[in-house]
Amino acid sequence: NAGVTQTPKFQVLKTGQSMTLQCAQDMNHNSMYWYRQDPGMGLRLIYYSASEGTTDKGEVPNGYNVSRLNKREFSLRLESAAPSQTSVYFCASNLRTQGAPGANVLTFGAGSRLTVL
């Protein structure tokens, strides 16, 4: 079982460049999330998608856009990268169905380390 797959694992960008982080899950989960992890700040939610066709802002959405391409895929785009976006990005997914076994337990991808120079 692949679980949650993120690409790329590492990326170096120059300020102002754009890029898209890809995420796919094969667990038939309804909800998908993008978090960023910075030292001393834990994981902060950037955007999430509660179901196919919907997306909502999280705690730190500025400078990012997302697309829920289908039930499996949820991409994160940086239109004009800034050094403040240097971080480790995690995609995650979970079951939406309330009361289902394991509901709300996030399964994470391996992370994508992004450096913006």
Added chain:
Amino acid sequence: AQKVTQAQTEISVVEKEDVTLDCVYETRDTTYYLFWYKQPPSGELVFLIRRNSFDEQNEISGRYSWNFQKSTSSFNFTITASQVVDSAVYFCALSDMEYGNKLVFGAGTILRVKS
């Protein structure tokens, strides 16, 4: 708004010592979930436990135990007889029970276990 506080930034212990990681949360919801995740040096996030707000029973799993106290809004995690492999960053998290909900994470506690 929901908030999770892990006041211990970093803890160092010697192997075989017991260690407790503190987690204090804030929420206006009457029903919610609490979680602990482990992030070893390899970087992946590993789910350890989910506890719902209905159930204040302590839980034990091998060397791990969790103490949930609604009266103090705490969900502390104890590792008994720590091992070097326990060295990791540990995150406490909180979510409501709504559909497609979001998890709010604490800042994490770095645990270093020395041999």
